[in-house]
Amino acid sequence: MGRQYSELSDKHQAFIGEQKIFFVGTAVDSGQVNVSPKGGDSLRVIDPTTIAWMNLTGSGNESASHVIQNPRMTLMFCAFEGPPVILRAYGTARVLHRADAEWERLSSLFPPSPAARQIFVLDINLVQSSCGMSVPYYDYKADREDLDKWSQRQGPDGIEKYWVTRNQRSIDGFETEIIERAGLDKDPG
Template sequence: MAKQFPQIDVAHQKFIEDQHMFFVGSAGTEGRVNISPKGMDSLRVLGPNRIVWMNLTGSGNETAGHLLDVNRMTLMWCSFTTRPLILRTYGTARMVQTGDEDWAEMAQQFPDHRSARQIYDLTVDLVQTSCGYAVPFMEYQSERDTMQKWVDGKSDDDIRAYWVEKNQHTIDGKPTGILG
């Protein structure tokens, strides 16, 4: 059965920190809903109602475009190991980009990564847990090195050119605000 909480408690935070992957859900007032898997060392719980996560370069940039329209966001974690559990955090988020005044302070929370596009700062207003009984067992092997290999083969200018080419608009044609 689903249970709801006004904030992230200690057990929730431990569960979040134990997961290797999370999903972000966002949507504008019109257009498609986006659900995207995220991994690597890119998320921090900073308090009972605050989560920040670093968004690395990808083939799309839907969350950024959605937040320029509507600032709501949902994050979800699933246990694929022994304890069946799904945890979602709901709230409002703001986007911090590389040129923003508080970028350096926020980026210090994470390992340095040349392909970092944005940091999302989520204010959590609801936490919900549910059973996850139908989620399959899966075994974690390791992080992929594909992103790092891609970055290692690019200059900073190449990465920014990729943002201009691939990340300036959502799939619905809305601007994302990415800095080229």
Template sequence: MGKVFEMMLPEHEAFIAKQHMFFVGSAPLDGEGHVNLSPKGHDVLRILSPIEVAYLDLTGSGNETSAHLEENGRITLMFTAFEGPPMILRLYGQGRVILPGTQDWEDLATRFTLLPGARQIIVVNVHVVKTSCGFSVPFYTYEGERDTLQKWAANKGEQGLLDYRKEKNTVSMDGLTTTIGQKLSTDTAS
């Protein structure tokens, strides 16, 4: 059944590469705030090393992961086999947010196809890799990526996306400031 590893093995990396979707989980420290779980599609995940991954995060209606990482850094990524042999793989780690305009962004952005609406890169230093059976996960067939978010972002344009992020992505639903919110506060104070 479940096995624990200190780093991703080549077979873990191969499994991750086959998945069309993954899930990101994070939560505030206080125990009162909301646990966030977000599905991620498109080709946005990169394995940087056996103990580090990164994903290109696209603009959405909230920015809970960023707020939680700003507060405590805890993050879990989960990959589930919906086709082929059953398996669930989780990456537990500490995450950080990389914003455009920084040297870290310049260093990492070249690894991605920058899709419309790209707002940040989440980097995860993995400290535990855990696999489990996934025997109860049903089969689903992959039909393709939705283009709705990319069309929406392209129609908004750069200024429209900046305005949207200021309105929707600076504070979490629990009142925590996101990394984008921190940057906007610093830019305003300057």
């Protein structure tokens, strides 16, 4: 059975630190529910009630568009080795872009990446752990290097052009604010 907590314990934080993948869930009142896998060195527990994660450039930008309209977010971590555990952190999120005041401080917590698009900060209001006895075992082999290689080939200008042409709206047509809040020109020229 699940157990609920008001914040992340030291044990929860250690478990999160061992995970190679986590899942982000967001939704608004209409349109699609988004569940997105994330990996790499892209998540930091700031304190027992705050998690930040670096969102790298990808084909969609659903989390950003959802958080603008409805800041609810769930992060889920699963044990794919060792004892079975599922850990969820529920809360209210905000999305930060390059031009936002907190960007420099929080981005310094992560490895530099030309693909860095946004940082999400989750203020946790509930933590739930459950058994995860049906979650299969999986072996971690390595992080994929595809996004990093693609980003290096694009360079900063290519990444920004991609944001202008592909990341301004969600699949449901919701605004992501990436251009304005990153301080970019809407014409990728």
